[in-house]
Amino acid sequence: xILGVVKGQVYSTINHPDYDGRRxxxxxxxxxxxxEDGGYLIAVDAVDAGVGQTVLIVDEGNSAxxxxxxxxxxxxxxxxxxxxxxxxxxxxxx
Amino acid sequence: xILGVVKGQVYSTINHPDYDGRRxxxxxxxxxxxxEDGGYLIAVDAVDAGVGQTVLIVDEGNSAxxxxxxxxxxxxxxxxxxxxxxxxxxxxxx
Amino acid sequence: xILGVVKGQVYSTINHPDYDGRRxxxxxxxxxxxxEDGGYLIAVDAVDAGVGQTVLIVDEGNSAxxxxxxxxxxxxxxxxxxxxxxxxxxxxxx
Amino acid sequence: xILGVVKGQVYSTINHPDYDGRRxxxxxxxxxxxxEDGGYLIAVDAVDAGVGQTVLIVDEGNSAxxxxxxxxxxxxxxxxxxxxxxxxxxxxxx
Amino acid sequence: xILGVVKGQVYSTINHPDYDGRRxxxxxxxxxxxxEDGGYLIAVDAVDAGVGQTVLIVDEGNSAxxxxxxxxxxxxxxxxxxxxxxxxxxxxxx
Numbered sequence: 149x150i151l152g153v154v155k156g157q158v159y160s161t162i163n164h165p166d167y168d169g170r171r172x173x174x175x176x177x178x179x180x181x182x183x184e185d186g187g188y189l190i191a192v193d194a195v196d197a198g199v200g201q202t203v204l205i206v207d208e209g210n211s212a213x214x215x216x217x218x219x220x221x222x223x224x225x226x227x228x229x230x231x232x233x234x235x236x237x238x239x240x241x242x
Numbered sequence: 243x244i245l246g247v248v249k250g251q252v253y254s255t256i257n258h259p260d261y262d263g264r265r266x267x268x269x270x271x272x273x274x275x276x277x278e279d280g281g282y283l284i285a286v287d288a289v290d291a292g293v294g295q296t297v298l299i300v301d302e303g304n305s306a307x308x309x310x311x312x313x314x315x316x317x318x319x320x321x322x323x324x325x326x327x328x329x330x331x332x333x334x335x336x
Numbered sequence: 337x338i339l340g341v342v343k344g345q346v347y348s349t350i351n352h353p354d355y356d357g358r359r360x361x362x363x364x365x366x367x368x369x370x371x372e373d374g375g376y377l378i379a380v381d382a383v384d385a386g387v388g389q390t391v392l393i394v395d396e397g398n399s400a401x402x403x404x405x406x407x408x409x410x411x412x413x414x415x416x417x418x419x420x421x422x423x424x425x426x427x428x429x430x
Numbered sequence: 431x432i433l434g435v436v437k438g439q440v441y442s443t444i445n446h447p448d449y450d451g452r453r454x455x456x457x458x459x460x461x462x463x464x465x466e467d468g469g470y471l472i473a474v475d476a477v478d479a480g481v482g483q484t485v486l487i488v489d490e491g492n493s494a495x496x497x498x499x500x501x502x503x504x505x506x507x508x509x510x511x512x513x514x515x516x517x518x519x520x521x522x523x524x
Numbered sequence: 525x526i527l528g529v530v531k532g533q534v535y536s537t538i539n540h541p542d543y544d545g546r547r548x549x550x551x552x553x554x555x556x557x558x559x560e561d562g563g564y565l566i567a568v569d570a571v572d573a574g575v576g577q578t579v580l581i582v583d584e585g586n587s588a589x590x591x592x593x594x595x596x597x598x599x600x601x602x603x604x605x606x607x608x609x610x611x612x613x614x615x616x617x618x
Contacts, residue, residue, distance in 0.1 A: 493598035
């Protein structure tokens, strides 16, 4: 899984019914320290994420279909969690 | 999922019947601001996309097979939507 | 899917019976303009492709297994078509 | 599979029940000599790995679901082993 | 599929029984001319490969599970063949 920050929303004319009522979000990929790495993903929202929030993304079709509870959805990337904290520890202290 | 712009069409002698009657499009990958990132994909068209249009692509086999309603198709990349707008918001404003 | 040019053949002692009688080809990845991008794939031939030909490759296991009509084959990359032409259009002209 | 070093833990509000009670770890990718390559993964812990430990990660959904003994989990990356040693040999000596 | 050279072995405490008795090899990725490209994979050995040998690797879970004849194994990368020769041809001569 990877980390990202929600940057906006994509509006797309998609005929496939599995997308009806789903928000399609633009997510910039970030490093664990919060800096952007230059990449992005277009991901379906499953947690009601807002712009500026750090999120956890699963980029795998079967995971996405499971989260959306739809075994047939043509979706690969889904936001599965809002990140509350990333705790970086020193070796030996945790 | 990723964003791209349709650049042209690939004509290929493919014997597999799942490709009969399908347009195979050349899509340049783009960043959310519309600039090209130098990569491309060859994707099957599922939305009647035209050259110059910004599209949403799913690059995963099971998604592609689902969109084409063919559980056996040897296809990985499919254009699932035409992008109408990409709205980039400021944090806290959406 | 991606584009490549067949460069040669790999001879390998593979015990798995699904490879018996299959040509394993070395394919250099190319950009749509025909220039090589520095990468390569080792792909199973399904269309009797020859050296120097531009081909269309699907790099996904379930697609490869479907092309080879073998649901159990341990194969990820398969050449599914010989490219006859890549037509790059100007926006608005197609 | 790839190698990494556990760097910390991600705390995320995930509603999907398959994540309940699972530690989500931040793992920096490393080269076989132990140096970091600049990338990272967010992986679910299946071996009670601690910060500073070198681990083996499988980055594939069906593997992750199998390790967690849950065929429906929306998880792609899982830590499957703690690395005790990486033995680099000279050709002909093993 | 991709090419690599076996460099060594990884010793890891993995509780999953599918790894019992399996050698986990360190494989440096190579280009078709034999030069290393800087990347590596950790792959399960299925062909009794030795250090220094050039091998063919399938990096896909369902392939790996098929080679190991275990539909449940949490394994993505497997060495499926030892490469005897890579024949690079000139266009038109094969």
